[in-house]
Every structure is written in structure tokens, then in C-alpha cells.
Amino acid sequence: MADTTDVLDKLGVGRIHRHVFICTGPKCCGEEQGQEAWDALKAEFSQRGLGQGESVCFRTKVGCLRLCQQGPVALVYPEGTWYGEMTADRIPRLVGEHVVDGKPVEEWTLAQNPLPAPGSGGKAF
Numbered sequence: 724m725a726d727t728t729d730v731l732d733k734l735g736v737g738r739i740h741r742h743v744f745i746c747t748g749p750k751c752c753g754e755e756q757g758q759e760a761w762d763a764l765k766a767e768f769s770q771r772g773l774g775q776g777e778s779v780c781f782r783t784k785v786g787c788l789r790l791c792q793q794g795p796v797a798l799v800y801p802e803g804t805w806y807g808e809m810t811a812d813r814i815p816r817l818v819g820e821h822v823v824d825g826k827p828v829e830e831w832t833l834a835q836n837p838l839p840a841p842g843s844g845g846k847a848f
């Protein structure tokens with residue numbers, strides 16, 4: 724088994740710039756539609772080389788983001804931008820404008836919830 728520290732370093736943990744979570748259904752969208760969006764996201768990341776280098780972007784497929792409507796639902800951190808109807812055809816623009824350029828696509832945004840910055844005293848309870 725590989726050393727965990729080495730795996731984390733190889734993944735780029737510590738250099739992650741943005742993280743996209745996308746739900747592939749089945750409640751918010753059909754599983755085929757969700758899978759197509761996920762495949763498009765993977766392809767776009769690969770084409771742009773976003774998973775490597777000094778500034779790494781992550782993508783994660785999830786089973787539910789609890790909204791369960793207007794899917795595929797996507798969530799991008801650190802901005803905490805919630806997107807609806809993130810179908811495969813929308814993925815290139817999402818990646819180009821938000822993930823790479825840092826500008827959330829307002830017309831597709833359902834909600835905005837950035838998380839407190841580390842050390843900002845963001846006590847939850």
C-alpha cells in the first residue's frame with residue numbers, strides 16, 4: 724500500500740484551488756443525464772490539465788447534494804456556488820468561466836454560500 728503522504732502529495736492536496744462536486748442523480752436528474760455531465764466534467768478537466776501543477780482543481784461525483792431537483796446539481800468551492808441543470812453541454816462554460824477564471828456563472832446559479840475562511844473564527848455552534 725502506498726504511503727498516505729505520498730498519495731496526498733500526488734493528488735495535489737494542499738494545492739487545491741477549486742473543487743467541483745456534481746450529483747449524478749437519481750432524484751435530481753436521470754442517471755444517464757448525470758453520468759453524461761460527469762463524463763463531460765472529467766473530459767474538460769483532462770483537456771485543460773486541471774488536475775496537476777501548482778494550482779490543482781478537483782472534481783468529485785456524488786450521489787446526492789440534498790437539493791434533489793433541477794439536476795444535475797453542481798457545487799463549486801471555495802465560492803460555495805450551487806448550480807442547477809448542469810447538463811453536459813453546460814460543463815465547458817462552467818469550467819472555463821468559474822473553475823479557471825474564478826467567475827461564477829450567475830445565470831445558472833441557484834444559491835451562493837461561501838464557507839468561512841480558516842482562522843476567521845467561523846465557529847459553527
Ligand code: FES
Pocket residue numbers: 746747748749750751752786787788789790791792794796
Ligand atoms: S439526487 Fe441529486 S441532489 Fe439529491
